[in-house]
Every structure is written in C-alpha cells, then in structure tokens.
C-alpha cells in the first residue's frame with residue numbers, strides 16, 4: 182500500500198508494520214528537489230545528479246523515518262550475490278559504503294540499511310526473534326545468482342536465524358507486464374513458472390522468482406508480503422530504468438531496528 186507523510190510517498194509492508202521496533206519503507210520518487218531526469222526524490226549520484234540534491238533526499242528521509250543522514254548505509258551494488266554482514270557498532274557508514282555487495286545483514290540498532298533501485302527488486306528481511314535485519318538488491322543477474330538466498334543463509338549461519346521466523350517484504354519493481362528479456366537471460370533460469378512467453382517475447386517475473394527462492398530456502402508463505410506496483414507502469418511514482426530511458430534516479434528501500442522503546 183502507498184502512504185504519504187510530509188510530501189513523501191512510499192510503499193510499506195503490512196507484515197513489517199506489525200513489528201513495533203523497526204522502521205522501513207520502499208520510497209517513491211516523489212518529494213525531493215532533484216530536477217529531471219532525476220526528479221525528484223533521488224538517492225544516487227552515479228548518473229550525474231548534484232550532491233546537494235541527494236543530500237537533501239537523505240535528510241528528508243532521515244527526518245521522516247528517524248535516522249541521521251550519517252546512519253544510512255547503502256553499498257556499491259554490482260548485480261552480484263555478495264553479502265555484507267555487520268555485527269559490530271558502525272561509527273561511520275562512509276567507509277562501509279564503498280563495499281561491493283548486493284545485500285546487507287545486521288544485528289545493529291539505529292543503523293538504516295538500504296538498497297537503491299529503479300526496476301530491480303528490493304527485498305527487506307527481518308528476524309524478530311534474533312533481532313536481525315537485511316536488505317537485498319535483486320535484478321535478473323542477482324536473482325540468477327540467488328542473492329536473496331545468500332542473504333538468508335548469512336542470517337542463519339552468522340546470526341542463528343530460523344528461516345521459519347524470518348519475515349520478508351518484496352518491494353516495487355518492474356513487473357512481468359513490462360519486463361521483456363532475451364534468450365540469454367532465459368537460459369540462466371531454465372524452465373520456470375515465473376517466465377511466460379507472450380507475443381513471441383519472454384516476460385520475466387522477478388518478484389515471483391525471488392518469492393520462489395525464499396520459499397525454497399524455508400521461509401513461510403504467510404511471512405512474505407509483495408508490493409504489487411510495477412515501476413515501469415507507474416514511473417509517475419517510481420524511477421524506472423527501462424521506462425525512463427536509462428538515465429534516471431534511484432529510489433531508496435530501507436529497514437532499521439530502533440532501540441527498544443524508542444519511536
């Protein structure tokens with residue numbers, strides 16, 4: 182469902198909302214100051230947006246969700262399956278932000294961990310028993326490399342999570358309505374229920390592919406929420422790499438554990 186607070190629109194998971202000690206959101210492109218083609222709530226400078234605009238985006242998100250701009254950790258996303266695990270307090274996120282990885286897992290409170298997307302699938306993870314959170318960036322390459330399973334394996338091996346306790350939220354991404362892929366991509370996946378042939382083209386359902394991977398590794402269906410939005414169909418609300426023509430902004434998808442008792 183889409184929410185609006187202080188001019189920022191964002192999608193929110195009904196499953197994660199039921200947990201009182203976390204903040205999370207799949208932010209939209211609405212509510213910032215960046216100009217086209219980055220309009221307007223852009224969190225990424227890689228395609229040439231001004232530093233001040235991105236700083237502004239971080240500041241308003243931090244104000245709304247309760248984290249300092251220096252407590253938001255995003256990483257160098259490379260369409261791989263490496264996982265950055267953090268089990269010690271982080272004084273300064275800027276050093277860690279250079280890490281090349283596509284997932285972050287942590288048991289640290291007051292550390293907002295995020296991935297930036299424009300069509301790729303953002304996935305938030307929470308183990309409310311062991312108090313561990315995670316965030317995953319899964320485009321077709323990361324999905325083919327089972328990045329979400331690697332992230333969950335890290336939760337299990339390094340933090341003692343039970344997969345049956347893990348809650349997951351799949352955020353807005355390009356849908357099977359718009360995600361036409363070529364033969365080379367299809368070869369990576371083989372025959373699968375998340376690939377359909379339509380008018381002589383292959384359509385890939387990335388959300389469903391990641392949903393299946395999570396079920397296969399032991400998550401319970403009732404513990405996974407999926408936001409229906411297609412970023413390409415709704416590029417009025419979300420950045421879309423395909424629809425916007427490759428030079429575009431990136432939206433923030435984040436999760437954070439608050440100190441117990443604090444809002």
Ligand SMILES: [Zn+2]
Pocket residue numbers: 355356357358359360411412413414415
């Ligand atoms: Zn679509």
